Amino acid sequence: MTSRWRAVLLAGGLLAGGCAHRSPLVTPDVEARLAQAPGAFLAGRTAGLEQQAVLNRLDFIWGLAFAPQGSRLAYTRLGNKSYFLSIWDLGPPPKLLADPTINPYEYDVEGVDFSPDGALVATAGRDGSVRLFDAATGALKGERRTEEPLGVVAFHPGGKWLVVGSLKGLMTVLSVPGLEYASEERGHGGPVSALAFAPDGTLYSGGWDKHVRAWRTGMEAVRPGQARVRFERRGGSAVLGGTVNGKAPVSLSLDARAPAVVLSSEAATAAGIDVPFLKETLNVPGPLGTTSARLARGQTLRFKSLELSGVDVAVCDSCVPQGSQGVLGAPFTERVDVAFDEVTQEAVLTLKSGAPEGPGAAETLVLAPRSDFTFPAFVSDVTVDARGLRLGVGLSEQKPERNREVYERERKGVDEPQGAFNAGAVVDAQSGQVLAKWPLHRGVVATAAISPDGRSLASGGWDKRVYLFTEGEDGARGEHEFDWSVRRVRFSPDGRWLGVAAWTPQVVSGDSDPAAVLFGVRYAEPTVERRR
Template identity: 60%
Template structure:
């Protein structure tokens, strides 16, 4: 059993003091913090005190605190599924729920709470954005997007949520409806981080070595055009669209088809009771005509572009392999189709323009600044006043390659370097105010303290490090069993949470090194400030 595991096993409840270093928070400080809604601790961070151990069995991928610092959630890999664990912080913490989210083939990359702490969201490489009740963990909604997802953040208003993809796409959806509102190809590579300042400014980090700043505003959206990602399969361009607001379906574009078509399975997912359909339509196939059941007055949506009053024929043999439906002549009669091969997007434009009164409100992202760095940007966080950012960099792209695993297996230490680092960055200019190049290899995560003067970092060198602005070396460190995936300051500044992988133990109690753990931040002379 590792020294780290022994230490944490001894301090599973709050309030256990350290033998050396600054004292834990006083009762008076905790009382002032509790009496200050939106308040946070400020001062010189001097150390960490081991706190509750939440998971010591699994690969934990991401971790987030609720804005009111009353709950913590993390995504982790079970035997067959990725799960979402939700805990209520107390003495001791209470596990609220631990639910299966998606199959183990698709990493569950990101988790975030809404500003009012009532909703929880996950984003995964299966392309799904999911909403959950933050009090119970019960599902509240989901939408399948066009690309694998790697980042998620709620707008401070609570009316919108933003996700980032492996291909650099940043998309905006309404909350709780999860209706598409806006998108921008923000990065030339994976979106590694999304975070909002309190004033609505969005910061996005990417593997193109850019950190971009976006102003946000609500405006009327014209739902007469949509740009939709397409693939080419079996001689057809294939796009995704929603049917009846219930199912995301892959459609082959075929102007020769006399109808809009769905397979029986896709129709059922869209809420169409195929067995009770009375109307029929004759549809030609390569093997001759077939009679298909017809569902009248259905609806389609391609992002913000609606198509109402649609008749859909249900016919399995009419749909080409690799698709779940066909957009035939009834679709092309109403929409012009163009292809942008550079972005792999099909552009649908309504021939009749927008219907009167069809305009909707949506959140629009407007480029405000673009900061380019020498290292890959792996994580971005923002302080309580929106003045400083915490940024994690690496000199090599943070990809888990076979070469990386072989080096880890052999115990080869990754090199230190100028941009294997965590940094405090001025939000308005992108200027690096302080950079710590202490980790060996990839720095996967960096979380800035609410007061903007401390930084917690985690890396593939197994280390959690805590830095204070006036110090060259970390003021505290903890070693884990394997890679640290995510670190996060709680919004009240009291805790640092860590998500890590742990060497898995398939026998006995299956316990291993810590994978989700909390540490109390120690301050020399803490004060309580308000946002």
Template identity: 60%
Template sequence: MSIAAPRALLVVGVLALAGCQHTAPVLAPDVSARLESTPGGFLAGEVSGLEDSAVLNRKDFVWTLAFSPDASRVAYSHLGAREYLFALWTLRPTPALVVDKALNPSEFDVEALAFSPDGKLLASAGWDGVVRLFDAATGAPKVSVRTDEPLTAVAFHPTGGYLVVGSSQGLVTALRVADLGFSSEVRPHAGQVSALAFAADGTLYSGSWDKHIRVFDTREEVLRREQTRLRFERRGGHAVVAGVVNGKSPVAFALDARTPAIVLGTQAAAAAGIDTAFLQETVSMPTALGTIVARVARGQHLRLKGLDLDGVDVAVCDACLPPNVAGVLGAPFSERVDVAFDDATSEAVLTLKSPAPAKQEEQRGLVLAPRANFAFEAHVNDVTLDAAGRRLGVAFSESKAERNRTVYEREKKGLVEPPAEWNAAALVDATSGQVLRKWTRHRGVVASAGISPDGRSISSGGWDKQLYLWREGQEAPVAERRFGWSVRRVRFSPDGQQVGVAAWTPQKATGNQESEPAAALFSVRYAAPTVER
């Protein structure tokens, strides 16, 4: 460990840990005992510094990090040689790796992880548009679903029955946890959703690069199932939408009422659990090569976001498909569903021509009702919430947090941005949106701001390689650490004992490939800590 001499209350450090060994405890035994015996308890009081605790990764680009509700585990996503992975660690009695599991190919960033309120599930959301649920104790996969848009944020509703995901195009979608089935959606933002945070009462806060934080009431209601909206794109003269067959197979469908059947390719059919070799019935299908006899699978299920169609007959035929799609929604689909196009949002509006079955009309789901809109002068890169739901920790930047050639060239030349008013970490009132306190020491984009459970402190990280710990009422940071490259995510543990950091590190291709810390934990020091809940 390398820590410079103190300057007043400021502790400046360069992180240089060798492994996952803890320093001496920073809590007095009686405080530690009270914390352990208080369910849902957390430390409160004036933070006074950080102690280097453990380095979990010093090889990779680490993108995000999340603590379990009881602070006994931590997970982070990182970029391996060919794929994104998530690493799951247990922290008690000492840090130990549980699993390091592949998520998706390396071209799709994984920017979002979240534990369920009971700590039993871990959710991931990435730029491949897929939401995945894992057993949070073992890392075993549970269920996944592909959405319409690249995903950048995820959070569980405090009841544990729903989760919400945010997209790169401003969409916020509520899903059922049991099967990741669609519940509802809103498009409150004109830019990327950078963060989602729930208060204990179910209030949802969504932050975005469009310089807004939107606030929603959430409630469970009977859902309308006769209409849905979903993104479409143009491919080879067809409008193409995404659907799921039998709850298993995500399919890109071309909309074409001229085709006399609903069609699936053989790979999509197999993924949906259809064994083509055992199908007995056939149908004649016109193709560019002439008429083809295709086998028919009857009574299948088709889901198009919020629209469910039972009893769907499907023809399995590769030669019947237009290029670059796995299915066609033909005449039988058009007989049941009206299709209109909203070019302003690039969405197809699907409406059932006949009333939905009673069981679908009575299905309940989570609905997001707008309550408030907080507008700022800068892009919102991160939003966190204290335990009481009264204060937000917000990361701002004057320029959009997009890494481009200009950014890389500036970093390569060692150029440092000057301080700016809205390159800042801030305490924000969760009711009014008023900025209560703003700290502007970061040079450039402030990527992340983790608020302490008691709402009195913030840990922040930025592209200037810096981690700062701020305390309300004090201008200078009470502690800081410098990393090898960009700091991507910082979070207080739910009990207030630790700060976790996800960062990029200069990668090394030789030797043991170890570089500077990329996933690290710090113990938080308090001047006179108390235990609250």
């Protein structure tokens, strides 16, 4: 353990003989009943919060999640030059297990979730990548670059699939651990702000389009003869994103006049093509005249679920337009129809044969619309209780988008307004009815976490506050103020803990206010219940 992290642990009281996993707010009798019933959780009216451990006082903390068994916690943090994934074993005694790098600091990483067995941690970032890490060692176990910047990620309860949500409304299903493309839905008209699975596999998604949508999930045999991929206009050409040989993501210019599918030498090498050992050549016209390009036969192009095998690829740097890594020429357009949806900025690719190539249909997880709940405010967060009956929803009358105007108000100490829908709300998962809401926050409510029993709600906002509410009470049962914006609150699966992720102003001494904090949740008369 580094001296820096030892200092952080000592500052939070974690190395001073305390126990972060066994809450001092729970009696030994209740503790024993929880231990005897795996998957059980505390239920009853909450009565307050007590700070138990400070895990970080140095960084901006973005996303936070508990492992399903509750013994581990992970958060994403912004370091000096990179984002990191900090994975903790909550003890006893508490221990920082791993702190791997995720991606450069330019790309925010807010999405983080544990697999149902607790063995993997997934992250989703604005660089468009979803990554899988070993939850014990922090080793990178898988990575996939998607077409759009990502904000959220959630594992399906079965553990074999996960869903990522983009800042442009796309929800993509990927396999685990291979992160292979399975299916997708354009679920929202704007950023997908939240993804949460109920135990029965129902997926709830929230968005800045002021909707919470429920999705049935199920396995279907899919024979994909069509795919929708993002495209850009560059220099008069449409540029599509795909992969070559399942290895290299590439940007490819569409040009039916070109007599070949062409790759740059760098892209070909990344795809596993040993360019210097290619013997065959093909004459390819380019801006500098005809080039004798090396030819790699029998390669594979993939555009999400649409796969083209047996593609001959010419390797020619001078034949590739600036801003792309290859050209989709006549051999591609002879096999695939391309139509452009200018509204969604997607190219619709359809096999002319009408059936996919290669092996038969594959069983994949697909999303089907079930319900659509509309709110008079932006949806910033959605969580589900242990039985899938109630949702915790974060609502904001102002768009939860940080900009210069927001920073200027914060710098000047100007309070944001309160509003009827600047609130955390408890919502019925079947009907979408708001059962209770508490509009105490000023300005954006960034996050809302429902307790496992569905009776209490924690919310956090850009007003630097975390509140704890319980049903039947108008006021807060607990309150804590941070030094800057609160980004995420989450109950542990057993209901004993509330984890909070916040930003902290960075100071030269490194002794900033808490940013990743573990609170003990106090219950008036706790009982122990089991998931059904």
